[in-house]
Amino acid sequence: MYLNDxxxxxxxxxxxYIDDVLLIxxxxxxxxxxxxxxxxxxNTNLKFTLTYDxxxxxxxxxxxxxxxxxxxxxxxxxxxxxxxxLEYSSCHSRSLKDNLPYSQFLRLRxxxxxxxxxxxxxxx
Numbered sequence: 679m680y681l682n683d684x685x686x687x688x689x690x691x692x693x694x695y696i697d698d699v700l701l702i703x704x705x706x707x708x709x710x711x712x713x714x715x716x717x718x719x720x721n722t723n724l725k726f727t728l729t730y731d732x733x734x735x736x737x738x739x740x741x742x743x744x745x746x747x748x749x750x751x752x753x754x755x756x757x758x759x760x761x762x763x764l765e766y767s768s769c770h771s772r773s774l775k776d777n778l779p780y781s782q783f784l785r786l787r788x789x790x791x792x793x794x795x796x797x798x799x800x801x802x
Contacts, residue, residue, distance in 0.1 A: 688713070698727070700737045740789050751791040753799050761802070 688705030703710050709729075711769040714728045729735065734743040755761075763782070766775050783800075790796035 695738060698738060703730070749794070751789055752795045753786065753789055
């Protein structure tokens, strides 16, 4: 099978990280569902789930949103997220505990593609 064959014609982008795949599709919803069925038939040991939306999609802790200029990114919060960090009284090294706020703010800055979303996340 070659990349210019049927199932691959509508793939604009295919990115993988371990067992997570981000796919940007330029075809119909019906073709996407057919591709999903085909993909699950390639190897019986692998099963792909399909989650899609035309406005936004979560991927690896990031919420990727469609925008008139392309894409913008924001932090994705799972419904079960409690927004808790490590207790300072825990038995972890002081340097680790002291650097947690810095690393969390750095994570926000890296994952939020606009200053507005970064500032909004700072207030949560």
